[in-house]
Amino acid sequence: MTDPANDIDDAMAHIREAVSQQLGIDRPLATADVDIASLPHFGRNLESELSAERRAELVAEAKRLDPWLQGPFWLGGDLVIGGTWRNDGRWLGFGEQIPADLSGKRVLDIGSNAGYDPFMFHLRGAQYVLGAEPFMFIEQARFLERIYETGVDFQPLGWQDLDPALHGTFDLVHCHGVLYHDMHPVALLQRLREMLAPGGTLYFGSMMLADPELSEYARYVPGAYYGDATWWWVPGRLAMRWMLESVGLEVLRQLPVHDGPPGEFATINGYFECGIGEPSPVITRVDSSTGAPPPRGAG
Template sequence: MQSMSWRSAFYNSIVNTKLELYIAEFAIILKDFEASVPAKDLNRWQRQLGQLPKVENIELIVGDSVSLNANNALTAGDIAKTISVLKNFMPWRKGPFNFMSINIDTEWRSDWKWNRVLPHLQNLAGKKVLDVGCGSGYHLFRMHDAQASQIIGVDPTALFFFQFHCFKQYLPSLNVHYLPIGIEAMPTTNYFDTVFSMGVLYHRQDPIKFLRELKDQLCSGGQLVLETLVIDGDENTVLMPKGRYAQMRNVWFLPSVDALIIWLQRVGFKNVKCVDIDCTSIEEQRATPWMETHSLIDFLDSENMTKTIEGYPAPKRAVLTASVS
């Protein structure tokens, strides 16, 4: 990733689209990225990207795992060195990925979430898609496999940005781009056919403002796909943890499904539906050799796993879809 050339690739990808109108705004938004990352981290991660193997004719294979296939181009020595390099980007939270026969067993089985969401999506073929809070970009590659024509992920987490580029640097022609910004920095585009937000809402101090920001990115007739933590209850039920929730410091509001439907309707979404509810299992989120610190099992009450260690209901996730007129 020479001299942050991802910016030029992104700008080139939006020429002759409505987003071209916002190139000057994007330039202002993105120019400070390098300055926002501690120099020691930026230099270390860029150096590590440069140490990944120089291999041509890479094939992207997308199934449950997002895989780069190098046709057995790596020797045993190459594999050992590459594992060492990739582990410098730990923790790997969202996946799974496979890097030229190296299985990156991430904390989350994000393929399980995708499989829950997939039956409820409008056809992504030829569509313009935005993923808000895209993490390391696993779902961006799944959206590409679903034949979306233009795919953009936004997430301000620098480590996730570099994890994405461990893969994207081998796929320069792929019209999949990651902007290391938050949704609040995005210009109002009313451009995308589908906007995804999976695992973000409960981190927002102002969830209504966040829902408006998502709506501002959708074109007329576009679909919102919202996945978030919820709790049981009626339309008046919203949990605000006193402190941590499942050991997460930055959890603010966990609404019931009925309350969340009202939130979405109040900001102007139509056709709001809850299409899936699922309790997060310790098989879906767990520690691995690629994410060695505590995970879900450590955040639940060991004597009653329907509760977090703080005594709140254990994580339950809902998927809602909605549209704009």
């Protein structure tokens, strides 16, 4: 039997190596340049002062779960986990584009990482939030949830595991930063549509090709992008829209775009707001785990 704690350590060590290769830096755990007063309070009962013992305990656990990509997360007192990304900055823009009040809504976040977005949806009053994250980042989300006690349901699920019959459908589905990491981008979009409740809204965000001349194309990445070997398909903006529409997602709006990482070709990051539309009548399905078409007559 393997020790789960060692599994987490191994997984995090592997990710740590990839992150330091990409960024060439070790991120400080506590980011000095963060104004704590400006950070969201994900937990209602966070202490304004932490005892030295409690602080040391939290720091030790956060270090064990390093590297943190998402952040910053305030844990109480002067303790902030600073990630590689500034998710608070992304929410300044994105947060204005989505409903301020999610009371009574069921929200699904796919590729939750350390849980920043699910915690934000919870802060907006969502009744139930499911955070799906198949990799060891879920341990970061669960560590934070133990502190914040929000009730967000973090599950070790990939999008392939999501099933409306098991998990229900959702009023708001959020999926950001997952598509270009997937070998089966259209199958992912098909699943997102299945998880939407009637009248539901999908906020779908992805890296895309920045060059307007390449808008109709998708670029396949056989090696790595900016040192990250998990990039596969990067669509242009129009190609992305066509993919969404083909699977039966009606694009209601495109949100403002931002520059992507400074990799081998220029990228932008942008969101599409989608409702349920009609899929193409000739669309086929594959089993994304095997690449095989379904048996004749199946969906």
